[in-house]
Amino acid sequence: MIKAGFSLELPNKNSITPLHIMSMLNLDHVPNQLLKELSEAIFQHIENIDTIINDNGEAIVDSFLALDGDLSKRIIEKSKSSLYAFFKENADIFSPSKNPESTYIAISHGNGFWSTGVEAWSRLVSKKYPEVKFYIVTLEMIDKGGEEFIRQFDGWINPGAGDSYPKDKKEFTKQHWEQSLDTEQIYQKVLEKTLEFKIPIMGICAGAQNLILP
Numbered sequence: 001m002i003k004a005g006f007s008l009e010l011p012n013k014n015s016i017t018p019l020h021i022m023s024m025l026n027l028d029h030v031p032n033q034l035l036k037e038l039s040e041a042i043f044q045h046i047e048n049i050d051t052i053i054n055d056n057g058e059a060i061v062d063s064f065l066a067l068d069g070d071l072s073k074r075i076i077e078k079s080k081s082s083l084y085a086f087f088k089e090n091a092d093i094f095s096p097s098k099n100p101e102s103t104y105i106a107i108s109h110g111n112g113f114w115s116t117g118v119e120a121w122s123r124l125v126s127k128k129y130p131e132v133k134f135y136i137v138t139l140e141m142i143d144k145g146g147e148e149f150i151r152q153f154d155g156w157i158n159p160g161a162g163d164s165y166p167k168d169k170k171e172f173t174k175q176h177w178e179q180s181l182d183t184e185q186i187y188q189k190v191l192e193k194t195l196e197f198k199i200p201i202m203g204i205c206a207g208a209q210n211l212i213l214p
Contacts, residue, residue, distance in 0.1 A: 050083075094152060105156065107136050108137055108183065109138055122134035139185055139189070157201070157204065
């Protein structure tokens with residue numbers, strides 16, 4: 001389809017583009033060489049991979065990011081979305097040019113940075129409202145940038161993830177719980193600092209549970 005000149009970005013009436021082939025493949029049964037050839041063909045025919053978004057917010061880029069480390073790095077470099085700004089090579093830990101008319105929202109993340117959850121939703125929001133910019137943030141970024149890094153955001157989202165809650169207790173407090181997951185550590189650190197700096201924060205699933213732990 002790509003060699004025949006089909007548009008990679010123009011969807012049909014069902015919001016399907018040729019790039020959806022990647023998300024439809026059972027990657028466990030597709031030879032790596034075929035995946036490599038397909039991804040190379042795509043890279044040669046698309047300028048902004050972030051533009052491929054379904055009506056429901058799912059971005060095809062997520063299917064590529066999950067393939068392998070080298071391809072993930074190449075996609076992040078090619079991406080023009082603010083989501084991956086801090087992951088790019090030689091990136092500054094601080095936003096290079098903060099526009100007072102824009103809204104900057106951080107998304108906590110601990111285990112990789114590809115999913116079809118809040119990250120895909122944020123692409124859809126940014127596509128409709130370009131002045132709203134989302135950034136994926138890890139614990140390492142917060143430790144490196146400190147309070148100044150946190151202060152540059154206007155809002156924060158702690159999305160869903162796993163948990164390491166005590167299994168032998170019906171009720172527990174933070175004093176009885178040692179956060180063993182990266183996501184839990186960033187949730188707790190972010191919660192403390194966003195409250196201190198009066199930055200609005202929203203929790204989803206496990207992110208919401210961390211908001212109410214006594």
